Amino acid sequence: xxxxxxxxxxxxxxxxxxxxxxxxxxxxxxxxxxxxxxxxxxxxxxxxxxxxxxxxxxxxxxxxxxxxxxxxxxxxxxxxxxxxxxxxxxxxxxxxxxxxxxxxxxxxxxxxxxxxxxxxxxxxxxxxxxxxxxxxxxxxxxxxxxxxxxxxxxxxxxxxxxxxxxxxxxxxxxxxxxxxxxxxxxxxxxxxxxxxxxxxxxxxxxxxxxxxxxxxxxxxxxxxxxxxxxxxxxxxxxxxxxxxxxxxxxxxxxxxxxxxxxxxxxxxxx
Amino acid sequence: xxxxxxxxxxxxxxxxxxxxxxxxxxxxxxxxxxxxxxxxxxxxxxxxxxxxxxxxxxxxxxxxxxxxxxxxxxxxxxxxxxxxxxxxxxxxxxxxxxxxxxxxxxxxxxxxxxxxxxxxxxxxxxxxxxxxxxxxxxxxxxxxxxxxxxxxxxxxxxxxxxxxxxxxxxxxxxxxxxxxxxxxxxxxxxxxxxxxxxxxxxxxxxxxxxxxxxxxxxxxxxxxxxxxxxxxxxxxxxxxxxxxxxxxxxxxxxxxxxxxxxxxxxxxxxxxxxxxxxxxxxxxxxxxxxxxxxxxxxxxxxxxxxxxxxxxxxxxxxxxxxxxxxxxxxxxxxxxxxxxxxxxxxxxxxxxxxxxxxxxxxxxxxxxxxxxxxxxxxxxxxxxxxxxxxxxxxxxxxxxxxxxxxxxxxxxxxxxxxxxxxxxxxxxxxxxxxxxxxxxxxxxxxxxxxxxxxxxxxxxxxxxxxxxxxxxxxxxxxxxxxxxxxxxxxxxxxxxxxxxxxxxxxxxxxxxxxxxxxxxxxxxxxxxxxxxxxxxxxxxxxxxxxxxxxxxxxxxxxxxxxxxxxxxxxxxxxxxxxxxxxxxxxxxxxxxxxxxxxxxxxxxxxxxxxxxxxxxxxxxxxxxxxxxxxxxxxxxxxxxxxxxxxxxxxxxxxxxxxxxxxxxxxxxxxxxxxxxxxxxxxxxxxxxxxxxxxxxxxxxx
Ligand SMILES: Nc1ncnc2c1ncn2[C@@H]1O[C@H](COP(=O)(O)OP(=O)(O)OP(=O)(O)O)[C@@H](O)[C@H]1O
Ligand SMILES: [Mg+2]
Numbered sequence: 001x002x003x004x005x006x007x008x009x010x011x012x013x014x015x016x017x018x019x020x021x022x023x024x025x026x027x028x029x030x031x032x033x034x035x036x037x038x039x040x041x042x043x044x045x046x047x048x049x050x051x052x053x054x055x056x057x058x059x060x061x062x063x064x065x066x067x068x069x070x071x072x073x074x075x076x077x078x079x080x081x082x083x084x085x086x087x088x089x090x091x092x093x094x095x096x097x098x099x100x101x102x103x104x105x106x107x108x109x110x111x112x113x114x115x116x117x118x119x120x121x122x123x124x125x126x127x128x129x130x131x132x133x134x135x136x137x138x139x140x141x142x143x144x145x146x147x148x149x150x151x152x153x154x155x156x157x158x159x160x161x162x163x164x165x166x167x168x169x170x171x172x173x174x175x176x177x178x179x180x181x182x183x184x185x186x187x188x189x190x191x192x193x194x195x196x197x198x199x200x201x202x203x204x205x206x207x208x209x210x211x212x213x214x215x216x217x218x219x220x221x222x223x224x225x226x227x228x229x230x231x232x233x234x235x236x237x238x239x240x241x242x243x244x245x246x247x248x249x250x251x252x253x254x255x256x257x258x259x260x261x262x263x264x265x266x267x268x269x270x
Numbered sequence: 271x272x273x274x275x276x277x278x279x280x281x282x283x284x285x286x287x288x289x290x291x292x293x294x295x296x297x298x299x300x301x302x303x304x305x306x307x308x309x310x311x312x313x314x315x316x317x318x319x320x321x322x323x324x325x326x327x328x329x330x331x332x333x334x335x336x337x338x339x340x341x342x343x344x345x346x347x348x349x350x351x352x353x354x355x356x357x358x359x360x361x362x363x364x365x366x367x368x369x370x371x372x373x374x375x376x377x378x379x380x381x382x383x384x385x386x387x388x389x390x391x392x393x394x395x396x397x398x399x400x401x402x403x404x405x406x407x408x409x410x411x412x413x414x415x416x417x418x419x420x421x422x423x424x425x426x427x428x429x430x431x432x433x434x435x436x437x438x439x440x441x442x443x444x445x446x447x448x449x450x451x452x453x454x455x456x457x458x459x460x461x462x463x464x465x466x467x468x469x470x471x472x473x474x475x476x477x478x479x480x481x482x483x484x485x486x487x488x489x490x491x492x493x494x495x496x497x498x499x500x501x502x503x504x505x506x507x508x509x510x511x512x513x514x515x516x517x518x519x520x521x522x523x524x525x526x527x528x529x530x531x532x533x534x535x536x537x538x539x540x541x542x543x544x545x546x547x548x549x550x551x552x553x554x555x556x557x558x559x560x561x562x563x564x565x566x567x568x569x570x571x572x573x574x575x576x577x578x579x580x581x582x583x584x585x586x587x588x589x590x591x592x593x594x595x596x597x598x599x600x601x602x603x604x605x606x607x608x609x610x611x612x613x614x615x616x617x618x619x620x621x622x623x624x625x626x627x628x629x630x631x632x633x634x635x636x637x638x639x640x641x642x643x644x645x646x647x648x649x650x651x652x653x654x655x656x657x658x659x660x661x662x663x664x665x666x667x668x669x670x671x672x673x674x675x676x677x678x679x680x681x682x683x684x685x686x687x688x689x690x691x692x693x694x695x696x697x698x699x700x701x702x703x704x705x706x707x708x709x710x711x712x713x714x715x716x717x718x719x720x721x722x723x724x725x726x727x728x729x730x731x732x733x734x735x736x737x738x739x740x741x742x743x744x745x746x747x748x749x750x751x752x753x754x755x756x757x758x759x760x761x762x763x764x765x766x767x768x769x770x771x772x773x774x775x776x777x778x779x780x781x782x783x784x785x786x787x788x789x790x791x792x793x794x795x796x797x798x799x800x801x802x803x804x805x806x807x808x809x810x811x812x813x814x815x816x817x818x819x820x821x822x823x824x825x826x827x828x829x830x831x832x833x834x835x836x837x838x839x840x841x842x843x844x845x846x847x848x849x850x851x852x853x854x855x856x857x858x859x860x861x862x863x864x865x866x867x868x869x870x871x872x873x874x875x876x877x878x879x880x881x882x883x884x885x886x887x888x889x890x891x892x893x894x895x896x897x898x899x900x901x902x903x904x905x906x907x908x909x910x911x912x913x914x915x916x917x918x919x920x921x922x923x924x925x926x927x928x929x930x931x932x933x934x935x936x937x938x939x940x941x942x943x944x945x946x947x948x949x950x951x952x953x954x955x956x957x958x959x960x961x962x963x964x965x966x967x968x969x970x971x
Contacts, residue, residue, distance in 0.1 A: 089764040
């Protein structure tokens with residue numbers, strides 16, 4: 001069996017990922033990177049955080065290692081563990097250690113989902129020490145200037161069980177993401193799904209309608225991601241009303257009245 | 271086996287009990303007489319309804335009992351039940367008198383039964399129509415039933431039943447068209463002209479002509495809706511069958527046409543050449559519009575300018591170091607809208623001392639409401655309010671602490687709390703006198719009835735919460751356990767190989783996840799909750815208690831109300847340590863509306879309660895129907911700011927706060943008090959019991 005160690009060199013992004021800047025986030029990120037400050041991306045789901053990271057990795061010409069956090073993620077999942085190959089033990093770096101070693105960008109997605117004790121291992125990496133203690137192998141990995149730590153977090157999420165600790169969040173430069181303005185968002189939808197401007201505009205209008213309903217029956221409005229999904233269906237000749245219903249409305253809620261209302265809204269638009 | 275028919279005496283006994291004859295003195299002989307002649311099944315049917323209506327109102331139930339037999343002769347049971355429930359519903363929403371008239375006017379009910387059967391009932395459609403109209407941009411509108419179809423610029427009035435078409439779907443679409451048309455009046459500036467000056471016949475012409483203009487606006491923005499409206503109209507005479515249609519439509523449909531275009535046409539188009547009536551156009555009531563607008567314009571201007579001055583203060587505070595800063599009125603500007611938004615939304619960009627500022631959500635909504643009225647933000651709005659210009663609180667004259675304290679200060683059993691005065695930016699020490707009171711238990715069938723009413727919902731709630739509790743967690747690396755943790759074993763083996771100590775933590779163990787949650791529910795018992803809201807609150811508590819028992823989370827329930835700072839009363843319904851037993855149920859049943867809501871003091875008190883429990887998650891959930899509001903100075907801004915301050919204090923102590931409210935206007939102030947993610951507004955009171963446990967689930971997973 002070949003070892004499954006992660007190869008950072010395979011994580012270079014060679015083609016420019018399309019990213020439409022909303023504000024000065026690119027400049028701020030570049031500056032934080034230069035100053036070796038870790039970055040926290042805040043924002044609702046599907047507003048382009050992951051895409052932004054891909055774009056920045058490409059821009060900075062560093063490999064991007066993404067870890068989606070979940071409640072079973074242990075510290076060794078990040079740092080690494082010993083494995084046995086033909087009677088010998090070999091140490092295998094976890095994604096975080098690997099990123100530190102190779103000066104990659106490590107992106108911990110949805111950090112609040114990770115167990116509290118796991119979150120702590122990033123603390124020494126995220127302050128000016130920039131080290132990763134690896135107790136198992138008795139090594140202190142020191143990050144090179146190229147290494148960068150970024151985490152993401154969705155503050156709109158209401159669960160009180162999942163709040164980012166102050167001691168964690170106060171280590172990061174925080175970039176706030178939100179859905180782009182109407183014109184920009186229409187442009188993103190057009191580019192991503194190859195549909196015409198008029199349709200994209202109507203879709204964005206629909207998104208705004210659902211976002212206006214946030215708090216009066218909806219927990220969340222339609223994200224940019226869902227718009228892109230609907231646009232892709234429409235590009236493939238699914239009727240707009242059906243596309244909105246399946247790709248957007250059903251994805252947001254199960255409430256019957258709200259689904260009907262959203263159907264009425266989309267059938268008004270198209 | 272058929273059960274024997276009830277005799278007259280038995281029926282009287284039954285009715286005496288549910289109509290509380292000792293207090294109400296109604297004469298049950300008369301209805302009992304007629305009911306006694308029916309077969310048993312019908313007797314049961316009627317008596318059951320009598321009891322259900324009696325839960326709402328005794329007098330109403332008595333009237334129903336008197337008319338029930340006659341009703342059964344003319345309608346089937348389903349309709350009779352609807353008749354009774356319609357009356358009970360009227361009682362809840364409009365009061366006894368209208369409810370009685372539903373019962374008395376049985377013939378009318380029967381006559382309109384056909385309409386209700388095929389028609390579309392506003393009540394049933396509002397769950398869809400309301401989110402529909404709120405999804406359309408602009409001001410957050412309300413919908414209400416009324417005889418006439420019109421809007422006062424804040425509420426759209428619609429007929430309670432729509433039966434123009436024989437098909438329900440079409441009737442619904444007509445509702446939708448009416449909603450959209452009146453929304454368009456507001457959104458596309460029909461009321462930016464002063465219509466009070468128009469003579470009666472001018473107004474009629476205006477109505478039709480303006481409809482053409484608005485239709486064109488709708489066609490541009492919502493083409494699908496426009497098609498639906500045309501197709502509805504096509505079943506009737508086409509109002510556009512006028513000789514001058516081409517010319518009129520051309521002028522009115524132009525992109526640059528405004529309400530002035532319509533008004534200019536009034537004198538040039540004689541009555542006969544005007545288009546006819548569109549089925550969705552309703553009427554225009556210039557007086558109602560003017561009255562509502564005048565009030566709103568004043569209120570919004572004040573709110574906006576005060577908001578600006580607050581934003582200005584915050585921005586200056588952030589820009590300059592502390593120390594004395596010379597106060598000058600904040601200067602705001604609207605940035606030129608070069609990049610016109612394709613949505614045509616209110617994308618006003620506010621500028622403060624040269625840089626763009628992002629207004630908070632409630633100010634954004636204010637802005638879009640103002641723009642709907644004026645098409646822009648009028649320049650005089652941009653002057654931030656000066657100190658004291660709008661007195662949002664009542665004067666501070668009564669607030670000299672010493673003399674007001676006489677008499678109450680040392681009263682036994684009372685606890686004293688500070689209150690935040692935002693104008694002075696300091697605390698009034700020992701300002702509020704709080705007493706914990708008990709709710710007397712009332713042993714009735716309320717809890718059982720609620721459980722029965724929601725039995726289906728409860729079943730699914732139980733399942734979900736059971737699942738939450740039973741969320742088994744596979745603990746890894748345990749010293750003992752049911753299974754071997756392969757990962758850990760390999761790791762240990764590797765550790766040993768590389769010369770390290772061998773760990774004994776190589777097992778996995780199934781474990782129910784420890785929930786360590788303590789939650790306090792604070793229920794608004796202010797006078798304004800009387801009726802539906804109070805009932806919905808109590809029902810919510812019953813359902814909640816059921817699920818919390820499953821989760822075994824620790825919980826306490828308090829009701830709050832009071833009058834002035836000297837009499838703040840917290841009603842204990844259940845303390846953390848009380849078991850949920852018959853007595854607690856009986857107390858829930860007896861939660862009664864009292865006086866006012868002075869929120870801050872209760873939050874501070876609850877913080878004390880929380881400090882006595884160990885829990886990793888502390889949660890304070892408030893159920894309320896509106897803004898903090900008390901008899902004295904605890905109004906508007908003052909109450910909101912004190913509550914906000916108290917919530918800060920709670921957060922400092924590690925308590926998460928969440929607010930569930932039924933207040934339509936809550937969106938203005940809740941984000942400010944609780945933060946954007948920590949509140950929910952429920953539009954529909956009846957949905958409250960269903961929503962509350964759902965929210966709780968979301969908050970704690
Ligand atoms: N600024 C943007 N430029 C280009 N594409 C964008 C932009 N914003 C959103 N998108 C589109 O939205 C989709 C979803 O974005 P992305 O996956 O980055 O969301 P996210 O913020 O990471 O969401 P989550 O929090 O759920 O992981 C992208 O695949 C892309 O199509
Ligand atoms: Mg992502």
